[in-house]
Amino acid sequence: xxxxxxxxxxxxxxxxxxxxxxxxxxxxxxxxxxxxxxxxxxxxxxxxxxxxxxxxxxxxxxxxxxxxxxxxxxxxxxxxxxxxxxxxxxxxxxxxxxxxxxxxxxxxxxxxxxxxxxxxxxxxxxxxxxxxxxxxxxxxxxxxxxxxxxxxxxxxxxxxxxxxxxxxxxxxxxxxxxxxxxxxxxxxxxxxxxxxxxxxxxxxxxxxxxxxxxxxxxxxxxxxxxxxxxxxxxxxxxxxxxxxxxxxxxxxxxxxxxxxxxxxxxxxxxxxxxxxxxxxxxxxxxxxxxxxxxxxxxxxxxxxxxxxxxxxxxxxxxxxxxxxxxxxxxxxxxxxxxxxxxxxxxxxxxxxxxxxxxxxxxxxxxxxxxxxxxxxxxxxxxxxxxxxxxxxxxxxxxxxxxxxxxxxxxxxxxxxxxxxxxxxxxxxxxxxxxx
RNA sequence: CGGAGCGUAGCGCAGCCUGGUAGCGCAUCAGUCUGGGGGACUGAGGGUCGUGGGUUCGAAUCCCGCCGCUCCGACCA
Numbered sequence: 001x002x003x004x005x006x007x008x009x010x011x012x013x014x015x016x017x018x019x020x021x022x023x024x025x026x027x028x029x030x031x032x033x034x035x036x037x038x039x040x041x042x043x044x045x046x047x048x049x050x051x052x053x054x055x056x057x058x059x060x061x062x063x064x065x066x067x068x069x070x071x072x073x074x075x076x077x078x079x080x081x082x083x084x085x086x087x088x089x090x091x092x093x094x095x096x097x098x099x100x101x102x103x104x105x106x107x108x109x110x111x112x113x114x115x116x117x118x119x120x121x122x123x124x125x126x127x128x129x130x131x132x133x134x135x136x137x138x139x140x141x142x143x144x145x146x147x148x149x150x151x152x153x154x155x156x157x158x159x160x161x162x163x164x165x166x167x168x169x170x171x172x173x174x175x176x177x178x179x180x181x182x183x184x185x186x187x188x189x190x191x192x193x194x195x196x197x198x199x200x201x202x203x204x205x206x207x208x209x210x211x212x213x214x215x216x217x218x219x220x221x222x223x224x225x226x227x228x229x230x231x232x233x234x235x236x237x238x239x240x241x242x243x244x245x246x247x248x249x250x251x252x253x254x255x256x257x258x259x260x261x262x263x264x265x266x267x268x269x270x271x272x273x274x275x276x277x278x279x280x281x282x283x284x285x286x287x288x289x290x291x292x293x294x295x296x297x298x299x300x301x302x303x304x305x306x307x308x309x310x311x312x313x314x315x316x317x318x319x320x321x322x323x324x325x326x327x328x329x330x331x332x333x334x335x336x337x338x339x340x341x342x343x344x345x346x347x348x349x350x351x352x353x354x355x356x357x358x359x360x361x362x363x364x365x366x367x368x369x370x371x372x373x374x375x376x377x378x379x380x381x382x383x384x385x386x387x388x389x390x391x392x393x394x395x396x397x398x399x400x401x402x403x404x405x406x407x408x409x410x411x412x413x414x415x416x417x418x419x420x421x422x423x424x425x426x427x428x429x430x431x432x433x434x435x
Numbered sequence: 436c437g438g439a440g441c442g443u444a445g446c447g448c449a450g451c452c453u454g455g456u457a458g459c460g461c462a463u464c465a466g467u468c469u470g471g472g473g474g475a476c477u478g479a480g481g482g483u484c485g486u487g488g489g490u491u492c493g494a495a496u497c498c499c500g501c502c503g504c505u506c507c508g509a510c511c512a
Contacts, residue, residue, distance in 0.1 A: 009445090011445095011446060011447095011462090012446085012447095012461070012462085012473065013446055013447050013461075013462095014447085015446075015447085016441095016446090016447070016448095016505080017504070017505060017506095019505090019506080034504090036503080036504085037503085037504065037505090091436090092510095092511080108512095109512090138512085140511080140512075142510090142511070143436065143509085143510060143511080144436095144506095144508095144509095144510080144511090146505085146506085150512095151511075151512085155512075157512075209512085218511090281512060282512085283512085284512060316512065317512095318512050321512065350471095352470080352471055353470070353471090381473085382469085382470060382471085382472085382473075382474065383470070383471040383472065383473095384471075384472035384473050384474080385472085385473050386471095386472090386473095387471080387472045387473085388472065388473050389473085391472090400471080402470095402471055403470090403471090404471080412471095
């Protein structure tokens, strides 16, 4: 995109309503604007990041064998009455009435709806297992929204739901998701640690939250550095091998890892390589057996003809929350430092002298060759403005085109994460960016 | 849900206490100079002072209601 033709409203001042780094930077870099408390509009740059994260999440869900669907945001209250959660959920659930005075709700999660879909559709154990997910907007009417998109009321979430014939099958599904999650977070450029968690209002028996470290995290976390060296690649573990999954689950649940509520000083004292800091929850997985399938009447015929109640799990990743969390985990005084995989654009082209024939020609050439992966700063502004905005927006690469180098056919390539700058030919710079 | 604040130009704020012509910085627009880390000068545009009512000759300013937003706590993906 050309910056002069784009809605990327960067701001110099620190917005007064934002307290934490990610929120300030998301506003300053023109990623989002708040439309009401805890509700945000995603501007072009922010939406590209959101889509990049969603794409990676989707690819890893698909690789694990989960199937993508899309369920509605509005749900009938009747479904929630069947599971018993309509009255239990509390004021966090946004309840609405339609013109016929029927009770609806804006979904905070989809266990009821997916269970309803499955009970309509499957009749036999032969149709299990199933794992379905969607990436969709949720609404939770938080008492006190804050921290920008990290605790918004409307948020984008990937939620998956597994259905298995029995607990043993459900545990395999759970382990597959745990593996998919580790790969997802690795690709997003962050170290996530699975920590045993309480199951909360979803109910159930087995649950882990995935926490990434960031100085402004909501809770104190403790874990064994052993997590950092576990190879989760397809070469190490296959989704198709139960023994691989078991070995993986053991590796993920054996080293010490705990949030402050579950912290055990005695066990912690025995850990050789300690890691400690503030953590942000970016994912949560649950196994809850027949908590929904039973009351909602999901039954399949088992191998012996008897009626079997499938075992379920649900698995969430906070996609919009991750945008803030990734920034919390990766920024400096100048601005955001995007990981290559999620950056809105791979590179920014900084034309330091708009109107100069040589500079313009080089920039246009690079812009065409980067085909949509670059933001071209074609504003008639001074160099300092462009440097500062590029640092603020956090593009992994900056291609700096100024009259000095341009005369020799050279450009400067700056790596945002390290600050390293090298003078290269256009060809070499492009090769380095794509390589 | 308890407690505390704040709503004045796109953003950040002053003015309010002590009522009397709506201000500052940045941003925006025009022009000139400038040109490698948020440049300078000249000029210009932009406001029903959140909203409704009350007091008053007169309200951004005082009083009451409402709405919105933020912070602390409890809660929470």
